[in-house]
Amino acid sequence: MREFKRKSRILLVDDNAEHLRGIKELLTLETGYDIAGTTTSANIGINLVKKYRPEIVIMDINLPEKDGLQAIQEIEKLGLGTKILVLSGYDDPDLIYRAMKIGANGYVLKTMSSAQLVYAIDEILAGKYYLPSALSSRFFEHFQQSFREECEASDEENLLTYLTSREEEVLELLTQGNNYKGIAGKLFISETTVKTHVNNIFQKLQVNDRTQAVLYALNNGFGKKIRAKISA
Amino acid sequence: MREFKRKSRILLVDDNAEHLRGIKELLTLETGYDIAGTTTSANIGINLVKKYRPEIVIMDINLPEKDGLQAIQEIEKLGLGTKILVLSGYDDPDLIYRAMKIGANGYVLKTMSSAQLVYAIDEILAGKYYLPSALSSRFFEHFQQSFREECEASDEENLLTYLTSREEEVLELLTQGNNYKGIAGKLFISETTVKTHVNNIFQKLQVNDRTQAVLYALNNGFGKKIRAKISA
DNA sequence: GATTTTCTCAATCTTTAGATTTAAATCAAA
DNA sequence: TTTGATTTAAATCTAAAGATTGAGAAAATC
Numbered sequence: 064m065r066e067f068k069r070k071s072r073i074l075l076v077d078d079n080a081e082h083l084r085g086i087k088e089l090l091t092l093e094t095g096y097d098i099a100g101t102t103t104s105a106n107i108g109i110n111l112v113k114k115y116r117p118e119i120v121i122m123d124i125n126l127p128e129k130d131g132l133q134a135i136q137e138i139e140k141l142g143l144g145t146k147i148l149v150l151s152g153y154d155d156p157d158l159i160y161r162a163m164k165i166g167a168n169g170y171v172l173k174t175m176s177s178a179q180l181v182y183a184i185d186e187i188l189a190g191k192y193y194l195p196s197a198l199s200s201r202f203f204e205h206f207q208q209s210f211r212e213e214c215e216a217s218d219e220e221n222l223l224t225y226l227t228s229r230e231e232e233v234l235e236l237l238t239q240g241n242n243y244k245g246i247a248g249k250l251f252i253s254e255t256t257v258k259t260h261v262n263n264i265f266q267k268l269q270v271n272d273r274t275q276a277v278l279y280a281l282n283n284g285f286g287k288k289i290r291a292k293i294s295a
Numbered sequence: 296m297r298e299f300k301r302k303s304r305i306l307l308v309d310d311n312a313e314h315l316r317g318i319k320e321l322l323t324l325e326t327g328y329d330i331a332g333t334t335t336s337a338n339i340g341i342n343l344v345k346k347y348r349p350e351i352v353i354m355d356i357n358l359p360e361k362d363g364l365q366a367i368q369e370i371e372k373l374g375l376g377t378k379i380l381v382l383s384g385y386d387d388p389d390l391i392y393r394a395m396k397i398g399a400n401g402y403v404l405k406t407m408s409s410a411q412l413v414y415a416i417d418e419i420l421a422g423k424y425y426l427p428s429a430l431s432s433r434f435f436e437h438f439q440q441s442f443r444e445e446c447e448a449s450d451e452e453n454l455l456t457y458l459t460s461r462e463e464e465v466l467e468l469l470t471q472g473n474n475y476k477g478i479a480g481k482l483f484i485s486e487t488t489v490k491t492h493v494n495n496i497f498q499k500l501q502v503n504d505r506t507q508a509v510l511y512a513l514n515n516g517f518g519k520k521i522r523a524k525i526s527a
Numbered sequence: 528g529a530t531t532t533t534c535t536c537a538a539t540c541t542t543t544a545g546a547t548t549t550a551a552a553t554c555a556a557a
Numbered sequence: 558t559t560t561g562a563t564t565t566a567a568a569t570c571t572a573a574a575g576a577t578t579g580a581g582a583a584a585a586t587c
Binding site (some may be wrong): 138163164165166168186190191192193194196197199200202203204206207210237238239240242270271273274275277278281 | 297395396397398400418422423424425426429430431435436438439442469470471472474490502503504505506507509510515
Binding site (some may be wrong): 474475476490493494497503504505 | 543544545546547
């Protein structure tokens with residue numbers, strides 16, 4: 064890997080000019096990377112990405128004019144395959160989670176050693192993702208938490224459980240945007256029968272019309288039984 | 296940490312009896328952990344968790360009778376705070392992703408060194424999550440991919456972009472289950488005006504009724520702009 | 528075997544939804 | 558300033574949705 068180092072262009076974005084100089088010095092002295100540019104502005108940074116096409120951007124996440132996360136998204140949107148290493152002062156789980164979610168390839172703290180920074184850059188340039196183990200732990204806490212909340216929300220007193228199997232069929236066709244005639248045709252029953260089912264569904268779900276029924280179904284995990292079997 | 300080791304109970308679940316013996320020997324010889332039990336069956340494993348309440352379960356993920364992922368979910372549902380370390384023969388990104396998603400605290404390959412296994416157990420017992428860097432990379436690939444797909448799906452020719460801001464307001468109220476009167480009241484405009492807006496929405500979204508409009512909105516990322524500002 | 532639930536269907540009626548046309552006021556852009 | 562887009566509104570009409578009652582047949586449950 065050492066032989067490619069001098070070819071890799073790096074862009075530095077940090078609102079602290081001193082910190083910027085420090086990192087630049089570190090990287091030019093200790094590695095063979097080519098610092099394509101440095102800037103304290105997120106907007107200028109995005110333009111520099113377009114101009115110099117760096118392999119990797121090392122970006123501070125709390126910038127004055129523009130949110131660092133938003134800047135990451137915009138760089139991702141360019142579709143240049145630019146790698147992004149977040150350099151942050153905060154080990155906030157939610158921040159880590161969001162940064163990784165929108166496309167960061169790594170996240171390290173400003174307090175870490177210079178050797179660790181160089182290692183992170185090497186890993187990311189090699190096509191990997193890099194999170195120090197402490198931050199990785201915090202990420203997964205948040206990651207699992209977000210899924211636990213989804214499940215719990217659809218647990219307590221789900222009125223969908225009171226539906227009969229036929230009513231479930233009718234409701235599914237409702238959630239596909241069918242009207243009475245469409246449902247009747249697909250289930251090979253009369254339109255009046257469908258009306259009966261739909262009215263029973265309304266009473267059981269305590270709603271007044273089909274739109275509310277469909278919304279209740281979607282918000283309370285209707286159809287997740289099938290998806291759960293496939294995806295979990 | 297060393298002084299707590301002997302107190303921590305471990306449960307081993309692996310369909311390969313030989314492998315089971317090997318791990319048990321390794322852990323009893325090289326560490327002070329207490330092997331609470333070993334089994335080749337996922338169902339028995341779940342019962343053993345209830346009985347012995349181990350701090351950690353080391354589980355093979357491809358079991359004969361029951362899916363390992365399902366077993367993890369059931370152990371999680373017990374709410375005993377049992378930590379789970381997945382021991383798998385596969386470094387499939389999707390498998391890693393799903394295991395971590397449903398509650399695993401770590402994922403290591405069977406090919407790894409015994410020292411790494413012991414390290415992983417220590418980390419998890421200390422309340423952390425553990426993924427070897429190679430698997431961590433694969434996890435994040437899949438993690439980001441899943442979000443990219445969500446966005447791309449709602450990109451190409453999104454009819455929602457043709458809506459005016461007022462129509463967006465009306466549509467949002469539709470997606471909350473309001474009827475004409477409700478929308479008119481909330482926007483302080485007449486019911487007939489709402490009808491006009493709704494009809495324009497139908498034409499722009501190429502649908503025939505409000506349920507289809509709501510479904511189109513939900514399936515094409517309506518409201519994500521607002522959520523994006525908050526959560527990303 | 529009796530009971531209950533579920534599924535089926537019809538008739539009737541009221542309300543809401545949706546289509547269509549026309550049009551005035553506002554506002555931004557050409 | 559005029560053009561075009563947006564927001565507002567009314568009138569009218571048809572179609573669909575929703576509420577209610579009643580009732581027969583089949584299947585499950587007791």
